[in-house]
Amino acid sequence: MIARIYSSENSILKFALEEIYNKINQDLFINSYDFIIFAINLNYPYEDINKDIKKIFKTNNYLAFNVQNSFNNTKIVNGVSALFIKFENKGKINLYTFYEEEIDNKFKDFLKEKKDNLNLIFSTYDVNLINKITNLEFDEEINLTGGVIPKIEDIGFIYLNEKIIKKGIVVLNFENVEYKNKVITGYIPMGPDSKINVAKDNKLYVVDYKDASLITNTMLKDLDNITDLWYAPILIKRENFYIPRTFKDIKENFYIEFFGNFKTNDNYIQMSFANKEILLKEDEKEAKKLKEELKNIELVFDFSCVAREYILKDKKIEEQYIFAKTLNAPLFGYFTFGEIQSIKNEIINFNQTTLLIGVREC
């Protein structure tokens, strides 16, 4: 597989796409491509995305989606980034679209059928949709990895051919590729576990037989903004790992709302704290592991949470350097509104993580 990423920060979509087109055509190492993935800033006119891509690139083999910022190798791009993929052997990408009403049946059957493939999910941000996906139950191990695209002021869509998907998911099903992935966390768990007494969907109501909002009352002392709490995500405890949860909203004396959901098997939470250096060390450790597990990586997908970007601030770019240096492969990705990863027979929506996926054609 040959993978190339090109980007443009031209504020006119047409010119940004033309700039990328010219760059890929001047690349001596790739003379054609089988599939293109576009990450397009939310500020571009969304109605023109399909039209401009088709006009400039003259292809139907693409997927585009809105982002705030995307990753072009070691750069964070505030414009358009495009990943061009050319398979050299039997590699293939199949594109599937699912709407909310198809999650319980069509999507579930799809995951069972394609359980041995890399299935890369791109989901629009919608709490009900994501809860539906993560509440699916399977009897066997499945494979799903990817991210939730951002949504700002009602904009945040997926684009393919003639379609604009405003609420739904697209899965890129890769055939004849090998892959390994890592969910990178790196938060410092602090203090004892607390029992979840009442939680539903994305809201936590009662912890240790007390109003959950009592926790945030103390956490917000002398602080103004809920985003300050992103430095101390709540960790949902599982047997061998934890799921960080990012604070979204607080209803005094009632509940705390998070960007991810609570499931019936989530029983305990723990406080945590983020330290930039420790997060970066964890990045390096996990990237090295990925490199050991999959030799000769040809492409890296990086789905990194906006809340992680917020706490890493200027150090976020270092995360990109660590991945690029360690994995030595083209890196494409974006800042997500949640990372989706199957673990055994369960689909989990993570927050504040970086999901790193190394791919190589068979």
Add this chain to the structure above:
Amino acid sequence: MLNEQTLLLNVIEIITSKYNEILEENKFLVKKLKEKALYDTLTHLLNRDEFFNRLKTKKNFCLLFIDLDNFKEANDTYGHEIGDKILIEFANLLKNFFKGKDLIGRIGGDEFIVAVMDCNKNNIKSILKNLLLEIKNHFKSYNITASIGAGFYPDDNKNIETIIKIADERMYKVKKSTKNGFCIE
């Protein structure tokens, strides 16, 4: 940076408060466990082990073995709930009757044990007469009385095990004859 430090302090405050709660909870559990280890759960009198443990250091006492008469019949007639109520009321009666340094325990079923301090064969009789009268009056409606055997330290023996045996045998003497009485020799 300032925000991060403030938040960290706030998180530590939550954790400290949580640890304090755990500490309080543990103290409560330890207290409960201790109570369970030392006291009979139904009557809250000393249990057998704790009774004899405390008796070890005593030098001059009268050991009473008390068995309720007709308790089994009351239990069968009125049910276990009433049976338990009788045992609790009997324990309270003993607690009100014996004061100060005296030790009171339940050794199982309807058998109780009391160590009356600084007491000998001469002065125990009036105490036991009054005790029997009080029991008879209190439990008249259930026809419950008591058979009591007494052993004396050091007059009967200086070995506690032997004193217990003596008191037990004397209690059985009463039980097999008249009931509602006591035997001190």
